Amino acid sequence: xxxxxxxxxxxxxxxxxxxxxxxxxxxxxxxxxxxxxxxxxxxxxxxxxxxxxxxxxxxxxxxxxxxxxxxxxxxxxxxxxxxxxxxxxxxxxxxxxxxxxxxxxxxxxxxxxxxxxxxxxxxxxxxxxxxxxxxxxxxxxxxxxxxxxxxxxxxxxxxxxxxxxxxxxxxxxxxxxxxxxxxxxxxxxxxxxxxxxxxxxxxxxxxxxxxxxxxxxxxxxxxxxxxxxxxxxxxxxxxxxxxxxxxxxxxxxxxxxxxxxxxxxxxxxxxxxxxxxxxxxxxxxxxxxxxxxxxxxxxxxxxxxxxxxxxxxxxxxxxxxxxxxxxxxxxxxxxxxxxxxxxxxxxxxxxxxxxxxxxxxxxxxxxxxxxxxxxxxxxxxxxxxxxxxxxxxxxxxxxxxxxxxxxxxxxxxxxxxxxxxxxxxxxxxxxxxxxxxxxxxxxxxxxxxxxxxxxxxxxxxxxxxxxxxxxxxxxxxxxxxxxxxxxxxxxxxxxxxxxxxxxxxxxxxxxxxxxxxxxxxxxxxxxxxxxxxxx
Amino acid sequence: xxxxxxxxxxxxxxxxxxxxxxxxxxxxxxxxxxxxxxxxxxxxxxxxxxxxxxxxxxxxxxxxxxxxxxxxxxxxxxxxxxxxxxxxxxxxxxxxxxxxxxxxxxxxxxxxxxxxxxxxxxxxxxxxxxxxxxxxxxxxxxxxxxxxxxxxxxxxxxxxxxxxxxxxxxxxxxxxxxxxxxxxxxxxxxxxxxxxxxxxxxxxxxxxxxxxxxxxxxxxxxxxxxxxxxxxxxxxxxxxxxxxxxxxxxxxxxxxxxxxxxxxxxxxxxxxxxxxxxxxxxxxxxxxxxxxxxxxxxxxxxxxxxxxxxxxxxxxxxxxxxxxxxxxxxxxxxxxxxxxxxxx
Numbered sequence: 026x027x028x029x030x031x032x033x034x035x036x037x038x039x040x041x042x043x044x045x046x047x048x049x050x051x052x053x054x055x056x057x058x059x060x061x062x063x064x065x066x067x068x069x070x071x072x073x074x075x076x077x078x079x080x081x082x083x084x085x086x087x088x089x090x091x092x093x094x095x096x097x098x099x100x101x102x103x104x105x106x107x108x109x110x111x112x113x114x115x116x117x118x119x120x121x122x123x124x125x126x127x128x129x130x131x132x133x134x135x136x137x138x139x140x141x142x143x144x145x146x147x148x149x150x151x152x153x154x155x156x157x158x159x160x161x162x163x164x165x166x167x168x169x170x171x172x173x174x175x176x177x178x179x180x181x182x183x184x185x186x187x188x189x190x191x192x193x194x195x196x197x198x199x200x201x202x203x204x205x206x207x208x209x210x211x212x213x214x215x216x217x218x219x220x221x222x223x224x225x226x227x228x229x230x231x232x233x234x235x236x237x238x239x240x241x242x243x244x245x246x247x248x249x250x251x252x253x254x255x256x257x258x259x260x261x262x263x264x265x266x267x268x269x270x271x272x273x274x275x276x277x278x279x280x281x282x283x284x285x286x287x288x289x290x291x292x293x294x295x296x297x298x299x300x301x302x303x304x305x306x307x308x309x310x311x312x313x314x315x316x317x318x319x320x321x322x323x324x325x326x327x328x329x330x331x332x333x334x335x336x337x338x339x340x341x342x343x344x345x346x347x348x349x350x351x352x353x354x355x356x357x358x359x360x361x362x363x364x365x366x367x368x369x370x371x372x373x374x375x376x377x378x379x380x381x382x383x384x385x386x387x388x389x390x391x392x393x394x395x396x397x398x399x400x401x402x403x404x405x406x407x408x409x410x411x412x413x414x415x416x417x418x419x420x421x422x423x424x425x426x427x428x429x430x431x432x433x434x435x436x437x438x439x440x441x442x443x444x445x446x447x448x449x450x451x452x453x454x455x456x457x458x459x460x461x462x463x464x465x466x467x468x469x470x471x472x473x474x475x476x477x478x479x480x481x482x483x484x485x486x487x488x489x490x491x492x493x494x495x496x497x498x499x500x501x502x503x504x505x506x507x508x509x510x511x512x513x514x515x516x517x518x519x520x521x522x523x524x525x526x527x528x529x530x531x532x533x534x535x536x537x538x539x540x541x542x543x544x545x546x547x548x549x550x551x552x553x554x555x556x557x558x559x560x
Numbered sequence: 561x562x563x564x565x566x567x568x569x570x571x572x573x574x575x576x577x578x579x580x581x582x583x584x585x586x587x588x589x590x591x592x593x594x595x596x597x598x599x600x601x602x603x604x605x606x607x608x609x610x611x612x613x614x615x616x617x618x619x620x621x622x623x624x625x626x627x628x629x630x631x632x633x634x635x636x637x638x639x640x641x642x643x644x645x646x647x648x649x650x651x652x653x654x655x656x657x658x659x660x661x662x663x664x665x666x667x668x669x670x671x672x673x674x675x676x677x678x679x680x681x682x683x684x685x686x687x688x689x690x691x692x693x694x695x696x697x698x699x700x701x702x703x704x705x706x707x708x709x710x711x712x713x714x715x716x717x718x719x720x721x722x723x724x725x726x727x728x729x730x731x732x733x734x735x736x737x738x739x740x741x742x743x744x745x746x747x748x749x750x751x752x753x754x755x756x757x758x759x760x761x762x763x764x765x766x767x768x769x770x771x772x773x774x775x776x777x778x779x780x781x782x783x784x785x786x787x788x789x790x791x792x793x794x795x796x797x798x799x800x801x802x803x804x805x806x807x808x809x810x811x812x813x814x815x816x817x818x819x820x821x822x823x824x825x826x827x828x829x830x831x832x833x834x835x836x837x838x839x840x841x842x843x844x845x846x847x848x849x850x851x852x853x854x855x856x857x858x859x860x861x862x863x864x865x866x867x868x869x870x871x872x873x874x875x876x877x878x879x880x881x882x883x884x885x886x887x888x889x890x891x892x893x894x895x896x897x898x899x900x901x902x903x904x
Contacts, residue, residue, distance in 0.1 A: 056579050058579050058883045058884070058885060059579050059582065059583060059883075061684065061688045062583055062611065062684050062685045062688065062882065062883070063611025063612070063613070063684035063685075064582075064583070064586070064611065066579075066582060071578045071579060071582060072578065074582050075573065075578055075581055075582050075585070078581075078582060078585040078586060078589065079573070079585070081589055082585070082588075082589055085589065085592060092592065092593060093596075095593050096593040096594065096596075096602050096605060097602070097605075101605070101608060101609065104590075104608070104609045104611065105611060107582065107586060111586075114589075174653075174655050174656065175656075177652075177653075178652065178654075181651075181652055421651075424651050424652075428617070495604075495605060495608045498604065498607070498608045499604045499605075499608070502604050502607065503604075511634055512629070512634060514607075515607070516607075516610075516612055517607075517608050517609075517610075525614075527627060527629050527636055528612070528614055528615065528627055528636065528638075528680075528681075528682045528705075529614050529615070529627070530614060
């Protein structure tokens with residue numbers, strides 16, 4: 026692939042609007058200018074929203090004493106959906122009795138200022154593409170503007186030669202970079218991350234496609250990553266909040282965890298359920314995990330520990346372990362669910378592994394999402410890395426990963442974790458880097474995709490978003506203050522929450538519900554909507 | 561909340577396009593929820609409601625951006641540059657070459673508005689505005705994520721502005737022209753405009769060259785109630801009691817609005833006579849209740865012998881520059897272009 030092919034691929038991979046500078050492609054009805062400001066309002070709804078805003082203002086003046094309630098008790102959802110937000114505010118206030126007079130229609134041009142009717146096509150289309158069409162989101166935190174930058178350029182040039190298939194150039198660049206590394210501070214920042222990427226490139230060039238034999242088990246590394254920085258805690262916390270809310274009012278609940286690991290997420294949920302008003306429900310937990318290498322039944326052991334904890338807080342608890350090396354190996358019959366129970370499916374950084382491309386098959390996600398739906402979950406919580414590491418072009422993937430992991434490592438540095446948490450957390454991330462850079466095909470599991478892609482994918486598969494609100498946001502923010510490092514930030518993104526470092530979101534949490542399917546599921550799982558099925 | 565004031569919404573909706581009305585009204589009402597009568601601020605809800613966008617090294621409509629964070633202070637600056645002509649270089653941040661060795665490329669240090677309390681450099685409306693500055697005014701832009709009140713009062717925002725100025729001036733990759741220097745202009749709207757003035761004064765005192773100041777309906781005030789404040793109170797998105805709240809949140813506790821940060825040419829102001837102060841472009845919206853303060857500011861500068869161009873946009877409301885759907889927006893961009901490209 027020559028350099029011009031690369032440029033074409035890069036242009037094709039990124040939004041179609043970026044290279045030509047033309048107006049972006051929104052859903053046709055959205056007001057493009059408001060979209061650039063982060064608000065999604067249909068042009069046809071503008072008048073309506075304006076009237077509601079006016080009404081809200083009147084209501085706020087008339088019910089001034091209700092303002093504190095609006096601010097601190099009312100839960101706000103998805104501020105980008107302005108129409109819904111305004112309506113939700115109105116619903117919290119006693120309605121004002123008189124509606125204000127309507128808006129001038131058609132729009133007055135008598136002022137002689139040449140105001141354009143905003144609903145008509147506008148000649149000045151200098152609109153900026155909103156977030157979802159921006160590919161390759163990056164942040165460069167505290168650049169060391171010397172050999173650090175040279176190293177980055179060398180890395181990208183090397184990756185480009187790898188993409189072109191020029192292995193000899195790539196190898197010589199690797200040597201050059203290893204020399205450069207010697208002159209850079211490799212204990213932190215770009216120097217440290219660069220080292221991992223150079224290493225990964227070197228492995229790729231040596232044809233060592235898969236990761237080397239790692240000394241530590243993934244679960245151990247995961248646990249230290251959990252301790253060293255707030256990302257997994259945020260994931261667990263936010264998912265648990267949403268699950269707790271979804272379980273409200275249900276006496277039998279069932280959580281299906283797609284990757285149990287050490288079950289770190291569940292003690293908090295068990296305790297929260299124990300303290301629930303009206304008493305705890307009956308809790309079932311199904312934990313999915315790979316087989317243990319040494320023949321121990323790790324899943325069962327974790328299950329027993331959680332059962333112990335549940336017993337100590339008087340929560341009736343049953344555990345079932347499902348052993349599977351890959352999520353796509355799990356068959357729905359392994360996860361029987363009862364129509365009486367509220368089911369929560371919990372996926373922390375698992376779904377992206379199903380995007381793998383075997384040229385002869387469709388990616389496994391295509392079969393997994395339907396069987397998740399067939400479980401008729403009350404909620405599905407999804408946490409994924411907020412990155413575009415599944416692009417076809419190697420250079421694009423590499424560049425994105427370089428900036429992503431640089432940011433992640435920077436945040437890890439600042440979180441000042443103790444050893445060995447820090448070293449093992451870095452090892453955990455190093456594995457991801459290696460997989461992204463060295464592997465291809467089915468071996469490449471770390472196929473991270475950004476929120477917008479997941480929204481589209483899950484939407485097509487019959488899931489609708491459950492917006493995470495300001496209450497979850499507030500609590501996640503408070504959780505963060507427990508970490509001494511300033512620089513972490515929680516952000517709201519159209520109903521989802523992200524945690525990032527210095528304005529770069531790194532991990533995204535979202536919640537979904539399945540649109541009830543009216544067709545008999547081919548797997549034979551009980552479908553509560555089909556009256557002909559027997560329990 | 562002054563319950564006795566009439567809510568004069570009829571006026572604002574008839575002078576701005578509908579989408580502008582929706583945008584600014586939304587801010588107004590959301591902000592009403594965030595300010596507490598006791599002077600504290602609901603920062604969590606503010607963060608939640610804030611619409612932000614990350615930086616993007618891939619050019620969009622000819623502009624790319626990246627963030628720089630100072631490790632020791634945590635101060636973040638977002639840099640906006642024109643896309644490299646060579647598409648193969650897209651995504652790479654080149655910090656080794658100057659902006660140009662032949663032409664002069666002005667660098668605008670931008671301070672976003674928000675009455676010292678709201679918004680960030682990542683806020684969508686400001687990210688969009690900075691991108692427009694790059695495209696239309698043909699400049700590089702550095703947007704400063706200064707610390708906000710009430711958590712960080714005077715002089716934090718000014719200190720951050722001063723730090724940003726020094727950072728920008730010392731970046732070799734922001735240099736241009738045959739004499740390889742950084743051609744710096746300061747710009748800001750609302751509180752950002754106020755910061756521009758104070759950073760410029762500090763720069764002048766220290767002999768650091770700033771080529772021009774651009775103040776977009778800057779936030780100034782005083783104890784006195786001016787005629788425009790009385791006449792326009794509540795009519796075009798803004799109310800005087802809110803203005804008072806934000807000053808109380810920014811100024812040192814116990815201070816009043818004649819503090820020189822708020823009222824630089826007031827009873828406690830200082831003389832700028834003889835100071836090597838940059839030329840100023842002061843933009844005043846004719847429907848802004850603070851215009852008397854802004855006009856007095858422009859006059860004050862002039863009285864001290866400093867060059868001022870006043871752009872008075874009679875029928876503009878605050879925030880007219882957020883959406884490019886009115887003539888004032890284009891007029892403003894033309895003026896800024898001229899302002900940053902006119903040098904001998």
